[in-house]
Amino acid sequence: MARKGIPSEQVKHADREQAKRIVYSVVYGAGKERLAHCLGTTTLQASQFIESFMQKYKKVYEFTKKTIEECRNKGYVVSIMGRKRPLANINAQDYKLRTQAERQAVNFVVQGSAADLCKMAMVEIFTAVVVSPTLTARLIAQIHDELLFEVEDSQIQEFSALVKRTMESLQQTTTLEVPLKVPLKVILTTGKSWGCMTELQEM
Template sequence: MGRKRSFPLINSQDYSARNQAERQAVNFVVQGSAADICKMAMIKIFMSVASSSSLTARLVAQIHDELLFEVEDSQIQEVAGLVKCTMESLHCVEALGVCLKVPLKVSLSTGKSWGSMKEL
């Protein structure tokens, strides 16, 4: 997705330094791509909520690949459907020429607090 990062120690004679650079190179692609997908989801969900006359959900936090929303009880099902559909649809981003070979699976939970979360 256009990210670039150099790993100067990737060809190091020092086994430990080279091994660490190799791990970082692999993680960079996986974690960077996950972050990009999550950011695209946040933007699309925000745009959908902002353009809706009835939805009032607010994105409260992003924790790695998880999004935490504050949603009125009466809107939970509608927002849950929007979030799930939006996030799962990002397995193929035609504008970037990126299409994953595996589907993105999204699980949703709801609750009044972290300790009371139940899967939807």
């Protein structure tokens, strides 16, 4: 992690969660006060976190500004699969309404695109299970960028390999409005219930 100088292999779950809050604050313009509250730190520390992030990942700030500017010009934003979301308040005089629309614009492009990719993965995985002579897994829920499946113990290794392969291969999908340069990293977890999951080690 850039902010703490921790090698990627030593990053813990708590570090990852904290980093996600910083990313969300920068991308969605939450501000140092909101971030300080979320992290339980001072506004000065939160401000330093944001500044450090902005210095290291300049393209994130450029992306948010470009997304908002395009929305101001067109009146809508587009997800990675071409879905449009109109935002009538993007040019509103009212500051609160305008900044809310700006956050919604960025959020839709990011989260809406993640949802597009998840839906594509769900369709491909469902098709693979239907034609498989051995797999009987079924989808229980989609939670943001997470898919929850019910799988027989004897099928976990085969099915998890299918899920990982399918989801990560979406980076090469040619139907996307924007080609993906960043690898889609998939983390697999397994457990007897959703609240008792542990990371699944690849065979």
